[in-house]
Amino acid sequence: MSRRRPRPEATDPGRHPRPDMRMRVYTVGVLGGLGILGGRLVQLQGADANALAGRALKQRTSQTTLYAKRGDIVDDEGVVLATSVERRDVIADPKAVAGFNLRANGEPYKAGRGTGPAGAAALLAPILGIDEQTLTAKLTGDNHYAKVAVGITPELWQQVSDVGVAGITSVRQTQRIYPTGAASSTLVGILGTAETDDDGNVVDKPLSGLEYADQHLLQGRNGLMRYERSLGGQEIPLGNRETTEPVDGTSLHLTIDSDLQWKAQTAIAAKVVETGARSGTVVIMDKEQRLLALASAPSIDPANLTGMTNAQLQNTALTEAFEPGSTAKVVTLAAALEEGVDTADSRFTVPGELKRFDKTFHDSHPHGDEKLTLAGVLAQSSNIGTILAGEKLDPDLKKVSQILHGYQQKFGFGSRTTLEFPGETAGIVGDPAKYSGTQRYTVMFGQGISVNAVQAASVFATIANDGVRTEPTLISGTSDPNGNYRAEPAGESTRVVSAATAKTLRDMMQAVVSEEGTAAAAAIPGYLVAGKTGTAERYDSDLGRYSGYTASFIGMAPADDPELVVAVILQDPKTNYYGGSAAGPVFKEVMSYALVQRGVAPSTRPPADLPLTWGGDQDAEQEIATGAVGDTAGQ
Amino acid sequence: MSQPLIAARNAPVRQLKTSAEARPELQVVTPPAVRRLRLPLPVACVVLLTLGLLGLLMTNIAIAGDAYRITDLQVQSQRLANQQQAAAESLAQQSSPEQLAQRAAQLGMVAAPDAVHLTGSGVVGEATPAPKPSASPAASQAQTPAR
Numbered sequence: 001m002s003r004r005r006p007r008p009e010a011t012d013p014g015r016h017p018r019p020d021m022r023m024r025v026y027t028v029g030v031l032g033g034l035g036i037l038g039g040r041l042v043q044l045q046g047a048d049a050n051a052l053a054g055r056a057l058k059q060r061t062s063q064t065t066l067y068a069k070r071g072d073i074v075d076d077e078g079v080v081l082a083t084s085v086e087r088r089d090v091i092a093d094p095k096a097v098a099g100f101n102l103r104a105n106g107e108p109y110k111a112g113r114g115t116g117p118a119g120a121a122a123l124l125a126p127i128l129g130i131d132e133q134t135l136t137a138k139l140t141g142d143n144h145y146a147k148v149a150v151g152i153t154p155e156l157w158q159q160v161s162d163v164g165v166a167g168i169t170s171v172r173q174t175q176r177i178y179p180t181g182a183a184s185s186t187l188v189g190i191l192g193t194a195e196t197d198d199d200g201n202v203v204d205k206p207l208s209g210l211e212y213a214d215q216h217l218l219q220g221r222n223g224l225m226r227y228e229r230s231l232g233g234q235e236i237p238l239g240n241r242e243t244t245e246p247v248d249g250t251s252l253h254l255t256i257d258s259d260l261q262w263k264a265q266t267a268i269a270a271k272v273v274e275t276g277a278r279s280g281t282v283v284i285m286d287k288e289q290r291l292l293a294l295a296s297a298p299s300i301d302p303a304n305l306t307g308m309t310n311a312q313l314q315n316t317a318l319t320e321a322f323e324p325g326s327t328a329k330v331v332t333l334a335a336a337l338e339e340g341v342d343t344a345d346s347r348f349t350v351p352g353e354l355k356r357f358d359k360t361f362h363d364s365h366p367h368g369d370e371k372l373t374l375a376g377v378l379a380q381s382s383n384i385g386t387i388l389a390g391e392k393l394d395p396d397l398k399k400v401s402q403i404l405h406g407y408q409q410k411f412g413f414g415s416r417t418t419l420e421f422p423g424e425t426a427g428i429v430g431d432p433a434k435y436s437g438t439q440r441y442t443v444m445f446g447q448g449i450s451v452n453a454v455q456a457a458s459v460f461a462t463i464a465n466d467g468v469r470t471e472p473t474l475i476s477g478t479s480d481p482n483g484n485y486r487a488e489p490a491g492e493s494t495r496v497v498s499a500a501t502a503k504t505l506r507d508m509m510q511a512v513v514s515e516e517g518t519a520a521a522a523a524i525p526g527y528l529v530a531g532k533t534g535t536a537e538r539y540d541s542d543l544g545r546y547s548g549y550t551a552s553f554i555g556m557a558p559a560d561d562p563e564l565v566v567a568v569i570l571q572d573p574k575t576n577y578y579g580g581s582a583a584g585p586v587f588k589e590v591m592s593y594a595l596v597q598r599g600v601a602p603s604t605r606p607p608a609d610l611p612l613t614w615g616g617d618q619d620a621e622q623e624i625a626t627g628a629v630g631d632t633a634g635q
Numbered sequence: 636m637s638q639p640l641i642a643a644r645n646a647p648v649r650q651l652k653t654s655a656e657a658r659p660e661l662q663v664v665t666p667p668a669v670r671r672l673r674l675p676l677p678v679a680c681v682v683l684l685t686l687g688l689l690g691l692l693m694t695n696i697a698i699a700g701d702a703y704r705i706t707d708l709q710v711q712s713q714r715l716a717n718q719q720q721a722a723a724e725s726l727a728q729q730s731s732p733e734q735l736a737q738r739a740a741q742l743g744m745v746a747a748p749d750a751v752h753l754t755g756s757g758v759v760g761e762a763t764p765a766p767k768p769s770a771s772p773a774a775s776q777a778q779t780p781a782r
Binding site: 079080083085086153154155158177179180181182183235236237238258259261262263524525526592595596601602603604 | 695698699701702705706713714717718720721723724727728730731732733734736747749750751752754755756759760761
């Protein structure tokens with residue numbers, strides 16, 4: 001007979017005497033288990049949910065800064081003066097590199113490749129252009145951070161990255177490059193080494209020039225991208241994603257012509273070296289006072305800032321105030337002409353010395369009584385003649401000072417231009433009511449007041465522009481990141497002197513550059529040039545007294561229909577301090593280049609040839625003809 | 636038999652008051668044609684579900700595939716941007732006046748002397764011969780054929 005297989009309970013009925021009891025144990029067990037799980041669930045979801053979710057999100061969330069590109073600075077033709085490029089610093093984790101191409105059992109993954117730091121170095125050294133030994137040493141270590149290379153191009157980093165060495169990463173940097181180098185470094189400015197702000201973002205620190213002045217425009221705003229990503233770096237589709245687009249900086253378009261800027265800078269830099277001058281400045285503007293070049297020497301190569309001094313960062317055209325000397329006689333004579341007290345052929349008998357107040361004034365060279373016209377006074381740059389002409393403005397000397405001060409202000413002296421250039425000086429004109437007795441005379445020939453080079457050039461541009469002064473401009477427009485160009489409004493125009501006065505002054509100034517004038521070296525064949533030399537005593541703020549000279553030449557061409565104004569200023573030249581012979585040749589070099597480069601037609605009219613003497617003054621004519629004239633504004 | 640049932644049987648049949656003759660006879664109406672599924676319902680559900688899931692899977696695969704493509708294209712775009720930047724940088728460097736002057740000097744070029752103008756009133760200015768290049772340029776030597 002087949003015995004039925006006994007049920008377990010039946011075999012041992014004593015163990016579980018009651019089946020419902022067993023059921024209860026199961027139930028309690030299951031419920032207990034579920035309770036624990038549920039409790040844990042409540043704990044996770046209720047108590048720690050945010051922290052844990054945050055940790056999880058962090059694990060798969062990647063945050064990238066989307067860097068804004070700094071705006072470019074370009075010249076009027078679009079030639080780049082400053083632009084930003086991306087660079088990479090290569091960082092190694094030596095501990096991770098130790099396991100390069102190495103299996104746990106010591107075998108290489110890929111045969112034919114070295115292992116560890118030496119293997120990685122062998123592959124990377126030729127790309128980075130570093131000695132293999134040096135690189136191996138850098139990659140070997142027990143730490144997690146070693147800087148392998150600095151400032152490599154993104155293309156090069158791509159090659160490094162393609163080798164695929166685990167533990168080699170890069171940090172993005174931006175580098176500002178200045179293709180025109182030292183020629184425009186003082187104008188464009190320098191961007192200092194990048195700094196990290198409180199949020200860990202890299203920010204630029206401009207040091208000087210337009211980089212500093214227009215930082216808020218150029219800078220732009222960095223963006224941010226947060227996304228969930230897989231282990232391989234791919235974005236998880238439909239994952240959380242948050243993007244703040246970066247806003248690139250605005251680009252500046254200057255009125256500067258980079259060719260002229262370079263020409264002016266190389267010419268003045270060479271002259272500074274030749275004459276042993278402290279500094280030199282060239283300003284080129286058109287008659288609407290659009291600045292075409294603002295060259296300054298010494299300057300610094302922005303690619304190599306080692307040993308940089310503060311002086312090399314200054315654009316002396318705007319930051320340096322100096323006593324203009326004889327070039328300011330133009331303002332005095334303009335006042336005399338405009339007020340109608342003098343004409344170009346007004347006759348003056350100029351004595352060898354003139355006692356006024358408590359001082360005896362001299363001209364740069366001793367002479368007896370000379371019979372000069374107003375044009376002759378300017379051509380010969382006579383201090384005494386200028387005083388005589390100026391005195392005619394009003395019988396009351398204080399009123400003369402007031403009138404002159406009014407003209408100086410109208411020509412732009414004593415107040416900053418609207419260029420808003422960092423460190424720009426307004427110059428010092430002072431209050432005419434507080435002038436000392438001597439100063440009332442010296443300001444007539446440009447001592448006892450100070451100006452910057454752009455202000456000095458502005459006087460001549462005003463005369464070139466038929467007596468209308470336009471506020472100097474340096475920035476012609478801006479273009480936003482989308483490329484929309486917005487022209488800056490033109491500078492404000494005000495009439496300073498009448499067109500007739502301006503024409504007379506231009507005719508008078510032609511004689512300065514003639515054989516009879518103080519600056520024959522500034523003559524340009526084919527073009528009539530009108531200009532004025534200046535050889536002023538230089539006030540040395542370090543010494544607190546007058547020491548050395550300021551040699552200058554400011555002129556315009558063609559004098560019959562002026563297009564361009566060039567100012568050349570040399571501070572404290574040692575070997576040759578006369579404006580005509582030191583600054584004149586630089587003027588000629590720069591101006592003749594600029595005229596041809598800008599396609600200015602040569603002069604067709606004959607020179608003005610105003611009479612410089614009267615009454616057949618043989619001595620004066622003789623003196624002028626032999627060139628024994630100077631322009632030193634001695635006190 | 637229980638008492639209530641007997642009572643019920645004996646109870647008189649209630650006659651309907653309404654006229655039995657007016658009432659129409661009940662007829663069997665044919666139901667509107669029901670389209671019968673070939674597949675039984677559960678099978679259809681499973682098929683639909685499977686198709687849905689498959690569609691979802693395909694969509695997901697496509698999206699994921701696109702994510703990879705996007706990454707690849709971004710990498711490629713970055714490479715091209717890098718190349719473009721390098722080219723622009725090199726162009727800016729080479730077109731700076733300083734570099735041009737240097738290159739011109741290397742090629743044996745010299746700065747032009749004062750210009751001479753041909754105007755309506757004749758020739759203005761004085762023609763002067765161009766100065767000799769200061770150093771013998773390497774480029775011109777390279778061009779002379781070697782024997």
